[in-house]
Amino acid sequence: MKTLTKYFFLLAMVSVLASCEKDENPVANNITLHFNNTFKNTTIVLGDAASTTATVNTSVEGQVHRFSELKYVISNIRLVKADGGEFPYHINDLDKGATVVNHAKPQTLDYVLSNIPVGEYRQIKFGLGVKWELNTLDEVKFPKFYAEAGANDTEMMWQWATGYRFTKIEGFYDVDNKSMSIHTGSTVDGTEGDPDTYTQGVDAYRDIALVLPNNAVVGKNTPKITINADFDKLLSGKSNTMVLVGGNATTPSYHSSMENMVKFVDNIGGNGTSDISGMFSIGSVEN
Secondary structure, rough: OOOHHHHHHHHHHHHHHHHHHHOOOOEEEEEEEEEEEEEEEOOOOOOOOOOOOOEEOOOOOOEEEEEEEEEEEEEEEEEEEEEOOOOEHHHHHHHHHHHHOOOOOOOHEEEEEEEEEEEEOOOOEEEOOOOEEEEEOOOOOOOHHHHHOOOOOOOOOOOOOOEEEOEEEEEEEEEEEEEEEEEEOOOOOOOOHHHHHEEOOOOEEEEEEEEEEEEEEEOOOOOEEEEEEEHHHHOOOOOOOOOOOEEEOOOOOOOOOOHHHHHHHHHHHOOOOOOOOOOOOEEEOOO
8 A cells, every 4th residue: 555655645646747848848838029219319209280299200301200100910910030930820711810919909919829849039020901802892701800900080991992901001291280181902893793803903012121130039939029210211121211192081092193102102111022021120129
């Protein structure tokens, strides 16, 4: 009986040690992406036309502007390992792998990537917007993202088309506070109501690639990657220098010129060739 008791005691100890070893050496952990929206190096403060606290920016052309609303969609996230291999994060599932960054909602500025395999990662890639294959308002397939994008205080859906808005920027410009409304998103050609005829129209989706200053190490700790989004690039981008004109709620926007919309997209998302980072950069990696 004494021997049997010792046996069960040893078995219990082995189980406890195995459990501890498993906890101390996880096979996966989380990474938090923190989005920091700025004008140059200053974090943006939103405000209405009468605000005295909203962050005011001046473009390279000397045009003052500020934001009252700032939202954009992040999807198609991929992590590049130290050895060059890629880990795709739910790239075909908007419910699990896409989010709306809403500057007015601090909780949306942190997006947690869960169950990332243990290892070191040296680069992150992600989409600004939604890639063509998934850019339909599919409430049945992606109910969570559909609800998030369509909420009254989000409104990241076109009222007239089948896809999502990729960015929604509202604000004011010039000293007399003319209204600014810049909405971007891909367009679809074809017969309305007949998905079989749909083809890509204007492509406003942009793929971003950012090299990390130091590897994000997933293991016992959960890394935090701060991604800066510098909206100074909206008017003063690497691709285009823009000057805002007009004086109503929908100008300047893609409604007034599809060509202008693409210029805004190239500034904030890159042109896809010579610029694959746009307004984005890595602020820090905390392991």
